[in-house]
Amino acid sequence: KLLTSRRAPREQPPVKSCVSAGCCCHSCRYYFPCQRWLAVEEDDGQIVRELVPVDEAFVKKDSENDGQSLATLGLEQKAKSTTYTVKVKTGDKKNAGTDANVFITLYGSKDDTGTVSLKASKINKNKFERGKVDEFTVESVDIGDLKKIKIGHDNKGNSNGWFLEWVEIDAPSLGQCLKFPCGRWLDKSEDDGAIERIIFPAELQTTEYIPFVPYEITVYTSDIFGAGTDADVFIVLYGSDGICTQQKSLCLNKREQRMYFERNSVNQFIVELEDVGDIIEKIRIGHKGGGLNSGWHLDRVAIRRLLPNGK
Numbered sequence: 001k002l003l004t005s006r007r008a009p010r011e012q013p014p015v016k017s018c019v020s021a022g023c024c025c026h027s028c029r030y031y032f033p034c035q036r037w038l039a040v041e042e043d044d045g046q047i048v049r050e051l052v053p054v055d056e057a058f059v060k061k062d063s064e065n066d067g068q069s070l071a072t073l074g075l076e077q078k079a080k081s082t083t084y085t086v087k088v089k090t091g092d093k094k095n096a097g098t099d100a101n102v103f104i105t106l107y108g109s110k111d112d113t114g115t116v117s118l119k120a121s122k123i124n125k126n127k128f129e130r131g132k133v134d135e136f137t138v139e140s141v142d143i144g145d146l147k148k149i150k151i152g153h154d155n156k157g158n159s160n161g162w163f164l165e166w167v168e169i170d171a172p173s174l175g176q177c178l179k180f181p182c183g184r185w186l187d188k189s190e191d192d193g194a195i196e197r198i199i200f201p202a203e204l205q206t207t208e209y210i211p212f213v214p215y216e217i218t219v220y221t222s223d224i225f226g227a228g229t230d231a232d233v234f235i236v237l238y239g240s241d242g243i244c245t246q247q248k249s250l251c252l253n254k255r256e257q258r259m260y261f262e263r264n265s266v267n268q269f270i271v272e273l274e275d276v277g278d279i280i281e282k283i284r285i286g287h288k289g290g291g292l293n294s295g296w297h298l299d300r301v302a303i304r305r306l307l308p309n310g311k
Contacts, residue, residue: 088151107143238284
Protein backbone atom coordinates (compact mmCIF):
# COMPACT_ATOMS: atom_id res chain seq x y z
CA LYS A 1 0.00 0.00 0.00
CA LEU A 2 1.44 3.37 -0.96
CA LEU A 3 2.27 5.53 2.04
CA THR A 4 2.05 9.32 1.80
CA SER A 5 3.79 11.77 4.09
CA ARG A 6 1.72 13.96 6.45
CA ARG A 7 2.36 16.37 9.25
CA ALA A 8 2.33 15.10 12.81
CA PRO A 9 -0.73 16.11 14.85
CA ARG A 10 -0.24 19.32 16.85
CA GLU A 11 -0.41 17.57 20.22
CA GLN A 12 2.47 15.22 19.36
CA PRO A 13 6.04 16.51 19.71
CA PRO A 14 8.09 16.15 16.53
CA VAL A 15 10.72 13.44 16.34
CA LYS A 16 14.15 14.90 15.65
CA SER A 17 15.96 14.24 12.40
CA CYS A 18 13.60 11.80 10.78
CA VAL A 19 10.86 11.76 8.18
CA SER A 20 7.66 9.95 9.04
CA ALA A 21 4.91 8.60 6.82
CA GLY A 22 1.57 7.36 8.06
CA CYS A 23 -1.15 5.34 6.41
CA CYS A 24 -4.51 6.92 5.68
CA CYS A 25 -6.23 5.11 8.55
CA HIS A 26 -3.83 6.66 11.12
CA SER A 27 -3.21 3.20 12.58
CA CYS A 28 0.52 3.11 12.00
CA ARG A 29 3.47 5.36 11.41
CA TYR A 30 6.85 4.67 9.83
CA TYR A 31 10.01 6.53 10.80
CA PHE A 32 12.84 7.18 8.34
CA PRO A 33 15.83 8.61 10.25
CA CYS A 34 18.79 9.97 8.32
CA GLN A 35 21.38 11.79 10.49
CA ARG A 36 23.74 12.12 7.51
CA TRP A 37 24.80 14.88 5.13
CA LEU A 38 23.25 15.39 1.70
CA ALA A 39 26.11 17.49 0.36
CA VAL A 40 28.81 17.15 -2.27
CA GLU A 41 31.50 18.37 0.16
CA GLU A 42 30.44 16.17 3.10
CA ASP A 43 30.29 12.47 3.99
CA ASP A 44 30.42 10.36 0.80
CA GLY A 45 29.30 13.22 -1.48
CA GLN A 46 25.76 12.00 -2.16
CA ILE A 47 22.93 14.52 -2.39
CA VAL A 48 20.17 11.88 -2.53
CA ARG A 49 19.67 9.07 -0.01
CA GLU A 50 17.37 6.06 0.21
CA LEU A 51 15.94 5.56 3.70
CA VAL A 52 14.30 2.50 5.21
CA PRO A 53 11.94 2.57 8.21
CA VAL A 54 13.04 1.72 11.77
CA ASP A 55 10.96 0.77 14.77
CA GLU A 56 9.05 3.65 16.39
CA ALA A 57 10.18 2.68 19.88
CA PHE A 58 13.81 2.84 18.79
CA VAL A 59 13.35 6.35 17.37
CA LYS A 60 11.56 7.65 20.47
CA LYS A 61 14.15 6.14 22.76
CA ASP A 62 16.97 7.80 20.86
CA SER A 63 15.13 11.13 20.52
CA GLU A 64 14.97 11.36 24.31
CA ASN A 65 18.75 11.15 24.48
CA ASP A 66 21.29 13.40 22.85
CA GLY A 67 24.69 13.24 21.18
CA GLN A 68 25.99 9.84 20.22
CA SER A 69 22.76 7.86 20.74
CA LEU A 70 20.92 10.04 18.21
CA ALA A 71 23.70 9.55 15.65
CA THR A 72 23.21 5.78 15.82
CA LEU A 73 19.99 6.22 13.84
CA GLY A 74 22.02 7.23 10.80
CA LEU A 75 24.32 4.27 11.33
CA GLU A 76 21.32 1.94 11.35
CA GLN A 77 20.39 3.28 7.92
CA LYS A 78 23.92 2.85 6.59
CA ALA A 79 24.07 -0.73 7.87
CA LYS A 80 20.92 -1.63 5.93
CA SER A 81 22.28 -0.19 2.68
CA THR A 82 24.46 -1.67 -0.03
CA THR A 83 27.49 0.44 -0.89
CA TYR A 84 28.72 0.46 -4.49
CA THR A 85 32.07 1.85 -5.57
CA VAL A 86 31.62 3.22 -9.09
CA LYS A 87 34.69 3.86 -11.24
CA VAL A 88 34.25 5.71 -14.54
CA LYS A 89 36.92 5.85 -17.27
CA THR A 90 36.84 8.71 -19.77
CA GLY A 91 38.39 7.80 -23.11
CA ASP A 92 41.81 9.03 -24.23
CA LYS A 93 40.57 10.88 -27.30
CA LYS A 94 40.51 14.49 -28.39
CA ASN A 95 37.62 16.33 -26.68
CA ALA A 96 36.69 13.14 -24.78
CA GLY A 97 36.12 14.94 -21.46
CA THR A 98 32.89 16.64 -20.45
CA ASP A 99 31.73 19.50 -18.25
CA ALA A 100 28.14 18.26 -18.28
CA ASN A 101 26.40 16.78 -15.23
CA VAL A 102 26.74 12.99 -15.36
CA PHE A 103 24.20 10.61 -13.83
CA ILE A 104 23.86 6.85 -13.44
CA THR A 105 21.12 4.35 -12.60
CA LEU A 106 21.87 0.82 -11.38
CA TYR A 107 19.31 -1.85 -12.26
CA GLY A 108 19.11 -5.05 -10.21
CA SER A 109 16.96 -8.16 -10.22
CA LYS A 110 14.70 -6.67 -7.50
CA ASP A 111 14.77 -2.90 -7.98
CA ASP A 112 16.87 0.02 -9.20
CA THR A 113 18.67 2.90 -7.51
CA GLY A 114 16.88 5.65 -9.36
CA THR A 115 18.89 8.43 -10.98
CA VAL A 116 22.09 9.19 -9.04
CA SER A 117 24.20 12.25 -9.87
CA LEU A 118 27.94 11.59 -9.99
CA LYS A 119 29.11 14.81 -8.40
CA ALA A 120 31.90 14.06 -5.90
CA SER A 121 34.87 12.19 -7.39
CA LYS A 122 37.16 10.72 -4.74
CA ILE A 123 40.17 10.96 -7.07
CA ASN A 124 39.98 14.09 -9.23
CA LYS A 125 38.80 17.62 -8.47
CA ASN A 126 37.91 18.08 -12.15
CA LYS A 127 35.74 15.13 -13.11
CA PHE A 128 35.50 13.29 -16.41
CA GLU A 129 38.69 14.62 -17.97
CA ARG A 130 40.37 12.95 -20.95
CA GLY A 131 42.02 9.62 -20.06
CA LYS A 132 41.14 9.87 -16.35
CA VAL A 133 39.39 7.46 -13.99
CA ASP A 134 36.95 8.92 -11.46
CA GLU A 135 35.60 7.11 -8.41
CA PHE A 136 32.23 7.64 -6.72
CA THR A 137 30.18 6.08 -3.92
CA VAL A 138 26.56 5.04 -4.44
CA GLU A 139 24.41 3.72 -1.60
CA SER A 140 21.10 1.96 -2.06
CA VAL A 141 18.77 -0.47 -0.37
CA ASP A 142 18.90 -4.02 -1.72
CA ILE A 143 18.31 -4.03 -5.49
CA GLY A 144 19.35 -7.67 -5.97
CA ASP A 145 21.91 -8.89 -8.49
CA LEU A 146 23.18 -6.07 -10.70
CA LYS A 147 21.93 -6.59 -14.27
CA LYS A 148 22.61 -3.37 -16.18
CA ILE A 149 23.25 0.35 -15.84
CA LYS A 150 22.08 3.50 -17.54
CA ILE A 151 24.59 6.35 -17.69
CA GLY A 152 24.36 9.73 -19.37
CA HIS A 153 24.59 13.48 -18.97
CA ASP A 154 22.41 16.60 -19.26
CA ASN A 155 24.31 18.09 -22.24
CA LYS A 156 25.03 21.31 -20.32
CA GLY A 157 28.28 23.26 -20.23
CA ASN A 158 30.74 24.46 -22.85
CA SER A 159 32.28 21.02 -23.45
CA ASN A 160 29.32 18.69 -23.09
CA GLY A 161 30.22 15.81 -25.42
CA TRP A 162 31.76 12.80 -23.66
CA PHE A 163 33.57 9.64 -24.73
CA LEU A 164 32.95 6.95 -22.11
CA GLU A 165 35.43 4.06 -22.10
CA TRP A 166 33.98 1.89 -19.33
CA VAL A 167 32.28 1.76 -15.94
CA GLU A 168 33.36 -0.59 -13.14
CA ILE A 169 31.08 -1.26 -10.17
CA ASP A 170 32.33 -3.00 -7.04
CA ALA A 171 29.85 -4.17 -4.38
CA PRO A 172 31.85 -5.63 -1.45
CA SER A 173 28.75 -6.76 0.46
CA LEU A 174 27.70 -8.79 -2.60
CA GLY A 175 31.20 -10.05 -3.41
CA GLN A 176 31.05 -8.84 -7.00
CA CYS A 177 33.00 -6.46 -9.21
CA LEU A 178 31.47 -5.95 -12.66
CA LYS A 179 32.85 -4.20 -15.74
CA PHE A 180 30.52 -2.38 -18.13
CA PRO A 181 32.41 -1.64 -21.37
CA CYS A 182 31.19 1.23 -23.54
CA GLY A 183 33.81 2.72 -25.87
CA ARG A 184 31.33 5.14 -27.45
CA TRP A 185 30.47 8.83 -27.56
CA LEU A 186 27.67 10.33 -25.53
CA ASP A 187 27.42 13.38 -27.75
CA LYS A 188 24.62 14.82 -29.87
CA SER A 189 27.08 15.56 -32.68
CA GLU A 190 28.94 12.21 -32.58
CA ASP A 191 28.11 8.54 -33.13
CA ASP A 192 24.31 8.07 -33.04
CA GLY A 193 23.70 11.33 -31.15
CA ALA A 194 22.66 9.65 -27.89
CA ILE A 195 23.69 11.29 -24.60
CA GLU A 196 22.73 8.35 -22.40
CA ARG A 197 23.30 4.62 -22.85
CA ILE A 198 22.17 1.37 -21.29
CA ILE A 199 25.17 -0.93 -20.75
CA PHE A 200 25.30 -4.58 -19.72
CA PRO A 201 28.19 -6.20 -17.81
CA ALA A 202 30.89 -8.18 -19.62
CA GLU A 203 30.69 -11.71 -18.19
CA LEU A 204 34.35 -12.50 -18.75
CA GLN A 205 35.38 -9.35 -16.86
CA THR A 206 33.22 -10.05 -13.79
CA THR A 207 35.13 -10.83 -10.61
CA GLU A 208 33.52 -12.69 -7.72
CA TYR A 209 34.90 -12.97 -4.20
CA ILE A 210 33.75 -13.69 -0.65
CA PRO A 211 31.25 -10.97 0.29
CA PHE A 212 32.23 -8.38 2.87
CA VAL A 213 30.21 -7.90 6.05
CA PRO A 214 29.42 -4.70 7.97
CA TYR A 215 31.12 -4.03 11.29
CA GLU A 216 30.10 -1.35 13.76
CA ILE A 217 33.32 0.15 15.10
CA THR A 218 33.17 2.50 18.09
CA VAL A 219 36.33 4.44 18.91
CA TYR A 220 36.86 6.16 22.28
CA THR A 221 39.51 8.90 22.43
CA SER A 222 41.02 9.56 25.87
CA ASP A 223 40.25 12.56 28.06
CA ILE A 224 43.76 13.94 28.50
CA PHE A 225 45.47 17.03 27.12
CA GLY A 226 46.38 16.70 23.44
CA ALA A 227 44.59 13.34 23.06
CA GLY A 228 42.82 14.17 19.78
CA THR A 229 44.19 13.72 16.27
CA ASP A 230 43.57 15.01 12.75
CA ALA A 231 45.49 12.13 11.18
CA ASP A 232 44.07 9.41 8.91
CA VAL A 233 43.07 6.63 11.35
CA PHE A 234 42.94 3.06 10.02
CA ILE A 235 42.07 -0.38 11.36
CA VAL A 236 42.72 -4.06 10.57
CA LEU A 237 40.71 -6.93 12.09
CA TYR A 238 42.23 -10.38 12.73
CA GLY A 239 40.23 -13.58 13.08
CA SER A 240 41.28 -17.16 13.65
CA ASP A 241 43.44 -19.20 11.26
CA GLY A 242 45.38 -16.14 10.10
CA ILE A 243 42.38 -14.45 8.47
CA CYS A 244 42.53 -10.66 8.46
CA THR A 245 40.89 -7.73 6.72
CA GLN A 246 42.47 -5.15 4.51
CA GLN A 247 43.70 -1.96 6.14
CA LYS A 248 40.74 0.41 6.12
CA SER A 249 40.60 4.14 6.83
CA LEU A 250 37.72 5.06 9.14
CA CYS A 251 37.23 8.54 7.69
CA LEU A 252 36.05 9.15 4.14
CA ASN A 253 37.87 12.46 3.67
CA LYS A 254 40.11 15.04 5.34
CA ARG A 255 37.14 17.01 6.61
CA GLU A 256 35.99 14.00 8.62
CA GLN A 257 39.54 13.56 9.93
CA ARG A 258 39.33 17.07 11.38
CA MET A 259 35.87 16.43 12.87
CA TYR A 260 36.45 13.05 14.52
CA PHE A 261 38.81 11.69 17.18
CA GLU A 262 38.66 14.79 19.36
CA ARG A 263 39.59 14.66 23.05
CA ASN A 264 37.09 12.62 25.11
CA SER A 265 34.98 11.84 22.03
CA VAL A 266 33.12 8.70 20.99
CA ASN A 267 32.91 8.05 17.23
CA GLN A 268 31.00 5.26 15.54
CA PHE A 269 31.53 3.91 12.02
CA ILE A 270 29.89 1.27 9.84
CA VAL A 271 32.67 -0.33 7.79
CA GLU A 272 32.36 -3.12 5.23
CA LEU A 273 35.29 -5.52 5.62
CA GLU A 274 36.21 -9.11 4.89
CA ASP A 275 34.45 -11.58 7.18
CA VAL A 276 36.98 -12.74 9.79
CA GLY A 277 34.52 -15.11 11.45
CA ASP A 278 32.69 -15.11 14.74
CA ILE A 279 35.78 -14.43 16.85
CA ILE A 280 37.99 -11.35 16.50
CA GLU A 281 41.31 -12.32 18.05
CA LYS A 282 42.99 -8.93 17.77
CA ILE A 283 42.95 -5.64 15.89
CA ARG A 284 45.61 -3.30 14.57
CA ILE A 285 44.67 0.38 14.77
CA GLY A 286 46.79 3.40 14.07
CA HIS A 287 47.19 6.42 11.84
CA LYS A 288 49.37 7.57 8.96
CA GLY A 289 50.91 10.57 10.75
CA GLY A 290 51.30 13.92 9.08
CA GLY A 291 49.69 17.22 9.92
CA LEU A 292 50.08 19.45 12.94
CA ASN A 293 47.98 17.38 15.34
CA SER A 294 48.75 13.77 14.45
CA GLY A 295 49.52 12.44 17.94
CA TRP A 296 46.60 10.45 19.38
CA HIS A 297 45.79 8.96 22.78
CA LEU A 298 43.36 6.08 22.25
CA ASP A 299 41.27 4.86 25.18
CA ARG A 300 39.50 1.81 23.71
CA VAL A 301 37.71 0.32 20.70
CA ALA A 302 34.43 -1.63 20.62
CA ILE A 303 33.50 -3.73 17.58
CA ARG A 304 30.22 -5.41 16.71
CA ARG A 305 29.68 -7.64 13.69
CA LEU A 306 26.30 -6.69 12.26
CA LEU A 307 23.77 -9.28 11.19
CA PRO A 308 21.37 -8.78 8.25
CA ASN A 309 19.13 -5.70 8.59
CA GLY A 310 21.77 -3.98 10.72
CA LYS A 311 21.12 -5.94 13.94
